[in-house]
Amino acid sequence: MSAQGITLSYSSSNLKLSVSFRFLLALYAIVPLCVLALWLDRFGFDHALRDMLPSSPSHFLLFNVLFGTPHIIASNLLLFGHADYVGAYKNKLIGMTLFIIAFFGVGSLFIPYRVLYVISACWTVYHVLKQQHGIAKAVCRLPNWAFYSQLWLSVGAGIFIYLGVFLKNSLTPAQAGQILQVAAILTLLLLINTCLCQKRVPGGLGVPFLWANTLLVACSWYVYSQHYYFLAILMPRLVHDITAYSFYVTHDVNRHGEKPTHKLYQLASNWHVPVALVLPMLSFLLTFLLQTYGDELVNLITRTLFATEIYKAVTLGLVGYLALMHYYTEAFVWSAGSPLRRFIRFSGF
Structure with missing residues (x-):
């Protein structure tokens, strides 16, 4: 979601479901819960939880199935699954696809993997935090x-x-020590900046939202500094993903809830599957299938036809492409006046 695009003036009383700001704020409860879990584990269980959790979230299949990839697939399904949206953004989608192929595909033959990884990491973090600050x-x-x-x-x-x-x-x-120190300095500056900015925030949910985003980063740094790497990534991942799904589900209910025109939602209606569950269920299922069987299926085909294998064609190639498209398109598809935004209204302000 675009940082400039989330405005309160764009709404419609005819829309059945709304995105609740109070619900979005409540998602940040994962932050103190993770810090509390760290303290309980540290002082009560001698780091048993830290030793049990994987050293990196990417090493945990269930994490990959539940977080990150599903909302990326859901975003692409929502955008590419509607002909009117594809028509509205056709030139941008084609242009970005060509850029991804040229820079991350052909460019990988010349650009070191570490450089491409750092670029992708920076874009990922920017996308995650821009969504939260934009809201x-x-x-x-x-x-x-x-x-x-x-x-x-x-x-x-x-x-x-x-x-x-x-x-x-x-x-x-x-x-590792230098990275930790730089992160600490930037986190401290963020805390100071938040204290200064607080004076300019009106009442209501403004101050809680301001501090929620700051503490999301500050507590991620603290948990990371204590070597609870899994929890450090879990906090922003959960807040970001559920926030994104709240927009996707709201869109689907408001567009397809009463008279679905899309074949997928018509089929779900015939099977008495609630519209709100269609995109989440499909995205989680596709994520599991791609993460578990995607690479092997592609290699089975390439071994049979060409006597060769492609390294992580699905989990790195296809999912990587969808992720980059997601980072790019989410910057404008929810902005005021977009065709998707017609089906979004807000409440709980």
């Missing part, structure tokens, strides 16, 4: 300089936390 902007009503200082300090700290978590096995102790 909060509607209730915080910060001036542009304050909003962007909050956003970029959060993104800067988030990037170093992300790299510290996912590259820790390839970093020297000195490098």
Whole structure:
């Protein structure tokens, strides 16, 4: 979702379901819960939880099936599954596809993998935090300089936390320490900046949203510094993904709830499957199938036809393409005046 696109003026009383700001704010409860879990584990169970959890979320299949990839697939299904949306953004979709093929496909033959990974990591963090700050902007009503200082300090700290978590096995102790220190400095600056910006935020949900985004980053740094890497990624991942699904489900209910014109939703209606469950169920199912069987199925075909294998054609190639498209398209498809935004209204402000 675009940082500039979430506004309160665009709504319709004819829409059945709304995106609740109170619900979105409640998602941040995962932050104190993870910190509490850390303290209980540290002081009560001698780090048993930390030792049990995988050192990286990517090593845990269930995490990959539940977080990250499903909402990426859901986003692409929603966009590419509607001919009117594809028609509205056809040129942008074709252009971005060609760019991804050229830069990440052909470019991978010349650009070191570590460079491509860092670029992807930066884009991932920017996408995640821009969504959260973009939504909060509607209730915080910060001036542009304050909003962007909050956003970029959060993104800067988030990037170093992300790299510290996912590259820790390839970093020297000195490098890991430097990354932790830079993340700490940026997090401290974010806390100071939030104290200054708080004075410019109106009442209601503004101040809670402002601090929710700040504490999301600050607590991620703290948990990361204590080597609870899984929890450090879980917090922003859960908040981001469920926030995204709230938009997707709201869109589907408001567009297809009463008289679905899309064949998929017509089929779901005939089977008495609630419209709200169609996209989440399909995206989780496809994620499981792709993560579990995708690469092997592709290699079975390429071994049979060409006597060769393609390294992670699905889990890296296809899912990577969908992720990059998701990062790109989410920046404008929910902005005010877009065809998707016609089916979104807000409540609980």
